[in-house]
Amino acid sequence: MGNEPLTASLERVFGYETFRPGQQAALEALEAGNDSLAILPTGAGKTLIYQLYGYRHAGCTVIVSPLLSLMADQVDRMRLGGFRRSAAITSQTSYTDRQTILDQLADLQFLFLSPEMLAQPKMLTRIKQLTISLFVVDEAHCIVQWGPDFRPEYLLLGAIKEQLGNPLTLMLTATAGQATRQEIAKQLRSQPTIVTESVNRANIFLDVDRVNDEADKKERLQQLVSRLQGPGVIYFSSKQLATDTAEWLQATTGVRAAAYHAGLSGEDRFKIQQQFMSGELDLICATSAFGMGIDKNDIRYVIHYHLPGDLESYAQEIGRAGRDGQPSVAILLYAPGDEQLPLALGQANRPDEAEIAQYYAQPTKFDDSEPTVHLLAFYRQHGISQAAVQRLFVKREQERNRALAGMVAYAREDHCLRQRWLAAFDEQAPAHTEDCCAPQATPLDIGRLDLGRVVNSADKATPMDWQTQLARLF
Amino acid sequence: MGPADLLQLLDQTQPRRVRAIENLLRGRRTVSTLYWGQRYQLLALLSLAKQLDRGALDAAAQQVVQQGLASWDANHERLVLTPRGLAAQQSATYFHPQTADWWPTIDLMTARQRILLAVQVASQFSHHAGHYLPLTTDMATRQFVRNWFHQVKANDLGTQVLAALTTSLAKLDPLVAAVVTGQFTGYQQAGQTLGQLSQTTQRTPWEIQLMQFEGLAQIMQDAKAPTNPFNSLLQPLWQTPVSRSAQITLNTVKQGQTLAQIAGERRVKVSTVREHLLEAAIMLPLAAFPYDRLLAPATRDQFKAVVQGPVDDWQYTELPEALQKQYEFFYFRLYAIWVGKQGEQHGK
Ligand SMILES: [Zn+2]
Numbered sequence: 080m081g082n083e084p085l086t087a088s089l090e091r092v093f094g095y096e097t098f099r100p101g102q103q104a105a106l107e108a109l110e111a112g113n114d115s116l117a118i119l120p121t122g123a124g125k126t127l128i129y130q131l132y133g134y135r136h137a138g139c140t141v142i143v144s145p146l147l148s149l150m151a152d153q154v155d156r157m158r159l160g161g162f163r164r165s166a167a168i169t170s171q172t173s174y175t176d177r178q179t180i181l182d183q184l185a186d187l188q189f190l191f192l193s194p195e196m197l198a199q200p201k202m203l204t205r206i207k208q209l210t211i212s213l214f215v216v217d218e219a220h221c222i223v224q225w226g227p228d229f230r231p232e233y234l235l236l237g238a239i240k241e242q243l244g245n246p247l248t249l250m251l252t253a254t255a256g257q258a259t260r261q262e263i264a265k266q267l268r269s270q271p272t273i274v275t276e277s278v279n280r281a282n283i284f285l286d287v288d289r290v291n292d293e294a295d296k297k298e299r300l301q302q303l304v305s306r307l308q309g310p311g312v313i314y315f316s317s318k319q320l321a322t323d324t325a326e327w328l329q330a331t332t333g334v335r336a337a338a339y340h341a342g343l344s345g346e347d348r349f350k351i352q353q354q355f356m357s358g359e360l361d362l363i364c365a366t367s368a369f370g371m372g373i374d375k376n377d378i379r380y381v382i383h384y385h386l387p388g389d390l391e392s393y394a395q396e397i398g399r400a401g402r403d404g405q406p407s408v409a410i411l412l413y414a415p416g417d418e419q420l421p422l423a424l425g426q427a428n429r430p431d432e433a434e435i436a437q438y439y440a441q442p443t444k445f446d447d448s449e450p451t452v453h454l455l456a457f458y459r460q461h462g463i464s465q466a467a468v469q470r471l472f473v474k475r476e477q478e479r480n481r482a483l484a485g486m487v488a489y490a491r492e493d494h495c496l497r498q499r500w501l502a503a504f505d506e507q508a509p510a511h512t513e514d515c516c517a518p519q520a521t522p523l524d525i526g527r528l529d530l531g532r533v534v535n536s537a538d539k540a541t542p543m544d545w546q547t548q549l550a551r552l553f
Numbered sequence: 554m555g556p557a558d559l560l561q562l563l564d565q566t567q568p569r570r571v572r573a574i575e576n577l578l579r580g581r582r583t584v585s586t587l588y589w590g591q592r593y594q595l596l597a598l599l600s601l602a603k604q605l606d607r608g609a610l611d612a613a614a615q616q617v618v619q620q621g622l623a624s625w626d627a628n629h630e631r632l633v634l635t636p637r638g639l640a641a642q643q644s645a646t647y648f649h650p651q652t653a654d655w656w657p658t659i660d661l662m663t664a665r666q667r668i669l670l671a672v673q674v675a676s677q678f679s680h681h682a683g684h685y686l687p688l689t690t691d692m693a694t695r696q697f698v699r700n701w702f703h704q705v706k707a708n709d710l711g712t713q714v715l716a717a718l719t720t721s722l723a724k725l726d727p728l729v730a731a732v733v734t735g736q737f738t739g740y741q742q743a744g745q746t747l748g749q750l751s752q753t754t755q756r757t758p759w760e761i762q763l764m765q766f767e768g769l770a771q772i773m774q775d776a777k778a779p780t781n782p783f784n785s786l787l788q789p790l791w792q793t794p795v796s797r798s799a800q801i802t803l804n805t806v807k808q809g810q811t812l813a814q815i816a817g818e819r820r821v822k823v824s825t826v827r828e829h830l831l832e833a834a835i836m837l838p839l840a841a842f843p844y845d846r847l848l849a850p851a852t853r854d855q856f857k858a859v860v861q862g863p864v865d866d867w868q869y870t871e872l873p874e875a876l877q878k879q880y881e882f883f884y885f886r887l888y889a890i891w892v893g894k895q896g897e898q899h900g901k
Contacts, residue, residue, distance in 0.1 A: 155686050176692045326752075337749070345689030346669070346746070353686075353743035545727065545734040549718060552676040552739040553711035 083135070085110070092134050092161075099124045101276045106132060108272035109213065109247060116219070116250040116263060116271040120278060121398035122376070125251045129215045130162060132249070133188055138212035141246075142191045143236065145221045147171050150191045151345060152352075157189055167191035168202070181205060194232040197239060211246040216267065219250040220391060223262045227475045228429055229450075231457040237268040254278055254394040256504050278394055278504050282401045284408045285496040285516035286523045287489070296412050300324070300384060303410065305332045306525050307380045308532045309361035312373060314396055316385040316420060318342050318366055324384070325364040333534075336362040339373070367396060376402040379530055382410045388421040389482035390489060390503045408530055413490040413519065418483055425479045429472055430455060439465040492518050554578075554602070554609065556616040558759040561647050562595060563623055565639045567865060568631035569593050575610045578602040582796060584828050587835045588886070591893060592865060596836070597653035599794075601661070601766065602759075648726070648760045652770035657794035657836065664769050664790045666694045667701075669738065671786055672714065674702050676739025679711025688738055701786040713782040721775045725767060728754065732761055733768030794836040802829035807843055827883045834887060839894045848887050852880065856888045864889050864896075 085106055089095050098106075101119040105128045108115040119125050133140035144150050150167040157165040164187050166180045184190070184205060196202055216222070222233045240248060248269055255263065264271055288303075290296040304311070315321040318340045325338040337351045337360050354360045356375055363373060367387065381400045387393040393411075401407030430438070430451045438445055438455045445452040458468045485503055492499045496516035498508040509515075517523050525531050543551075562574055573589035580600030590596040614632060617623045622638030625631070634642060670688050677685050687695065707713075722730035732754065738744035747765070751758045773790065776783040793800060805815050812830075816823045834842045859876060860867050869877065869885045 151689055155689070159684060159686055173691055179692055337746075347748070349686070349689045350738065350744050350746050353738070357741070357743055359743060545722065545731040546719065548731075548742075549722070549734045549737075550715060552672065552737060552742060553679045553715040 085131070088131055088135055092131060093127065099127075101274050102128055104272075104274040105249070108274065109249060110135075112247065114248040114250070114267075114269045114271040116252075116255075116260060116269075116273045118252055118255050118260070118273070118275040118278075120276060120280065121253045121395065122402035123253075123276065125217075125253075126156075128251070129189075129213055129249055130157070130160070132213050133162070136212040138210035139184075139187050140189050140213045140215060141197075141206065141209070141211050141243075142189065142215040142217055143194055143197060144191050144217040145193070145225065145230070146218075146341075147193055150193070152348070153191060154189075162189055164188040165191070168196050169193045170195060184209065194230060194236060198232040198235050203239065203242065207243060211243060214240060214243065214246040214248045216248065216250045216263075218252060219263045219267075220252045220255050220259055220395075222266050223259050224389075224392070227471060228425075228454065231454055234266065235461075237266050240267060240269075253398055254391045254504065256391065259391065277506060278398075279497070279501055279506060279508065280398065280401065281509075282404050282406055283397060284406065284514065284528055285397075285500065286408055286410045287492070287496060287517070287519045288410055288412050288523065289519040290412055290414045292414055296384070296414055299412060300382065301328065301331060303380075303382060304328050304334055304336075304362065306532055307408070308530050309334065309380070310355065310358070310375065310378050311362045311380040311382065312378055312399055313362065313364045313382045313384055314367050314387075315364060316367060316424065320384070321364040321366055325362070328362065328364075334361045336360065336364060338364045340366040367392065373399055375399075377405065378402070378407065379405075380408045380410065382412065384412055385420055386411070386413060386417040386490065387486055388425065388479065390485050390500060391482075393486060393489070394500065394504075406528055406530060408523070408528060410523065411490060417490070418487050421483055421486075422480075425476070425483075429476065432469055435465060435469055435472070439468075490519070493520060494518065554605070554613055554759050555757055556613045556620065556622075557645065557647070557757055559610060559613040560617055560622055560634075560638065560642050560645070562593070562598075563617070563632055563634045563638065563642070564593070565634040565636075567593065567863075568626050568633040570631050571610050571614045572630070574598075575605065575607070578610075579605050579607075582832065584831045584835070584886075587832055588890070591835045591890065596794075597650075597656045599657055601656070601762070603662075648728075648756065648763055648767075650763050650767045650770075651725075652767050652774070655770045655774065656766060658791055659770060659773050660790045660792055661766055661769055663694065664773055664787060665765070666690045667698055667786055667790070668769060668772060668783070669736070669744075670694060670698045671701060671783065672718075673738045674698060675710050675714040675782075676737075676742070678702070678706070679714075680740040682740055698786070704785060705782055710782065717775065717781050717783060718772065721771045722768065725771055726764075728756075729764045729767050732764040736765065795833045796829075799829035799832045802826055803833045803842075806830065806847070831883070831886060831890070834890045839891075844887075844891055848884060848891060852884060853888060853891070855879075856885065864892055 085103060086096070086098070089098060100123065101117060102124055105115045105117040109132055117125060117128060129140050129142065144153065147169040150169055154165045154167045166183070166187055168177055168180055168190070170193065172180070192202070197206065216236060221230065222236065225233060227234065240246070248267060248271070250263055250267060250269070250271060252263070260273060288299055290299050300313070313324070315324065318338070321340055322338040325336040328334055329336045337354065339348070339351050343351065351360070351363070352373070355363055355373070365373065378400045381397045383393070383396070387396065397409035400409055434451065435455065438452065439459065442456065442459060447453055447456050455468065489496060489499050495508065495511035496518055498511065501508045563569055570589055573586055574593070574595065576583070576586040577590045577595060577598050578601055580603045582599075587596070587599075590599060617632070617638065618625060621635060622641050623632040623634050626633065670690050673688055722733060732750050735745045735750050736747065745753070747758060747761050751761045754761070756764075772783065773787050775781055776787040778784065795803065802815060802819070806812070810818075812823055812826045816826045819826075830847065855876065859873060867889060869882050872885065
């Protein structure tokens with residue numbers, strides 16, 4: 080199989096004749112034995128890269144993925160795609176399920192793990208016994224975005240990779256500027272071949288709506304949702320607000336909406352996702368990280384209710400819109416002072432100088448289940464000095480503030496949003512036209528974009544009696 | 554769980570411990586929790602809301618008191634309905650399950666997963682759809698349903714399943730049938746979440762839960778028939794309401810061993826043996842427990858002569874000292890359980 084041309088494998092496994100941009104370059108790098116960092120937009124088919132590589136080479140492809148609750152979905156999709164020897168182990172995997180998977184470890188072709196699970200010595204010992212054909216770090220920007228202050232286990236991936244005998248590594252992400260690329264490579268102790276496509280998405284119209292305050296923002300959101308053609312996604316930074324707003328919009332605009340976040344049970348997540356896919360729902364109110372699980376091509380609008388912490392996250396999230404290439408819009412609702420929330424969220428988990436000193440003085444007196452303490456315990460256990468930890472958090476704060484300043488600059492941009500956005504990724508934007516963007520002072524013209532809502536009477540299905548509904552199933 | 558739900562679990566004459574109700578829902582199988590569950594005739598709720606946090610009923614308790622529907626006892630532990638609360642309880646069109654007696658003898662959570670996935674599999678199969686995402690379940694459920702499917706696979710599987718479900722659901726309140734049907738996932742049907750069903754039916758999320766347990770229990774009951782397509786899928790999910798270790802202790806007692814002998818043999822404390830026996834006494838019908846051996850008729854007479862008033866008010870420490878010396882708390886509690894069960898038997 081290793082000698083078969085890539086396109087022949089592509090046709091055999093997936094039935095496609097040609098690769099999508101970036102896929103082939105990433106695969107060629109891997110086939111040549113080079114690590115690869117593939118920065119490809121959402122929906123570009125990043126999964127296909129490791130699926131095809133895993134198909135062509137004996138051994139197990141180990142995928143490190145950040146989102147516990149989405150890994151099970153990923154495995155289901157792998158199986159549906161014909162890759163039956165796939166499994167995931169996370170902290171949410173039950174003891175029995177975990178044992179079953181471990182018993183079959185040697186037969187697996189694809190294994191998904193969270194960084195925390197992989198970092199456990201027992202698990203690592205088991206993984207070391209595998210023949211790893213490819214080591215994949217999915218959503219690799221999380222190393223930089225979450226590593227230092229939320230998921231420190233991410234910072235161990237480089238050392239783990241070495242303990243695993245430096246397997247061939249594929250790093251995947253939708254967006255990464257120069258600094259992020261360098262940090263990913265440094266953390267993973269790799270000099271990868273970088274494969275990148277433009278992050279620009281010409282079919283997504285960019286809009287910033289300046290509002291005065293929270294009340295004004297809510298009203299504007301309601302207006303937009305009433306007027307825009309779905310399907311749409313609204314991003315929030317809190318589960319509660321996502322849930323409440325979904326109910327409120329459903330009650331006041333007649334749009335069929337539901338919340339989608341990590342707090343849902345697996346069953347609810349499945350159902351909401353399927354309803355959204357089949358058009359039974361017009362709108363999903365999601366929390367930021369969780370939006371990564373939404374897999375739909377014809378999303379017409381993405382609205383951000385809260386200001387994201389950086390342009391990379393923003394680019395990731397608006398990338399959900401218009402994957403079918405049709406006109407779509409990305410709207411950022413911005414009220415002066417909105418930057419306080421990401422600032423506060425960033426600080427919430429960050430210990431200050433005094434707390435760090437107190438912890439290092441008497442580490443046993445603190446409760447390890449506290450996120451901040453867990454973080455400090457992690458650093459201390461890995462032999463990082465108090466002074467180094469202090470420097471790390473100061474540096475981290477500066478980085479976050481710089482990233483947030485970039486996001487605020489986008490929100491306050493007066494001329495061309497696309498130019499501002501792409502500049503953050505060292506890209507040149509095409510010349511601004513009326514079809515490009517509407518910065519804060521320019522009103523959004525929904526009619527011109529041809530994104531006005533068409534109320535379909537079929538959307539309001541008359542309720543069926545249970546006998547009819549049951550009979551329809553069989 | 555909201556105030557409307559808690560209101561239904563309270564009584565006008567019997568003050569009820571909120572913490573005991575909470576522990577019952579969370580599945581804390583201590584003798585005390587089970588005992589009060591039996592006293593309140595709420596044992597059917599055991600382990601039905603394992604995801605509840607400690608203190609999850611506190612807000613609802615506060616609200617029913619604020620609304621004047623219930624009041625606290627002196628220790629702020631037990632709630633009793635006010636006349637207004639009783640009126641509200643009776644006027645509410647709250648759902649009352651008919652199948653609750655079966656619930657403790659069914660592994661309802663596993664039954665739910667198996668039925669939902671089996672319906673999806675049968676639905677997709679009857680529409681000749683081979684490629685679909687299966688519902689998220691644990692691997693054991695998936696494996697079990699897969700085996701079931703290969704065993705029952707026949708061209709008319711869809712027809713059989715439809716007929717079986719229709720028969721079961723037709724026996725229930727139409728709203729229950731609608732709720733159970735609404736949550737099914739299958740061919741071109743995503744299925745509603747319980748939250749969505751709660752919104753569309755204007756019932757509380759807990760009522761929706763109760764309705765689905767009602768539906769599941771009926772489907773389980775009907776699947777006892779060997780001709781029912783779910784027979785092999787669901788039959789193993791009937792269970793004894795007594796935990797495994799308590800069951801073993803009970804069997805040994807029935808074989809004639811003394812409590813001390815059992816404790817020695819099983820290497821547990823005598824107090825643990827007693828806890829096992831109290832659990833079994835609470836969870837099993839009168840005839841299934843060897844009362845005569847453990848609580849001789851003469852002993853019962855001794856207790857009967859000294860206790861008075863409602864069972865809930867009896868206090869071991871108020872027994873005459875001589876009786877306390879003669880009988881440990883275990884026998885006193887067993888007598889209370891026996892009296893309670895007698896009452897249930899006569900009440901029904
Ligand atoms: Zn522009």
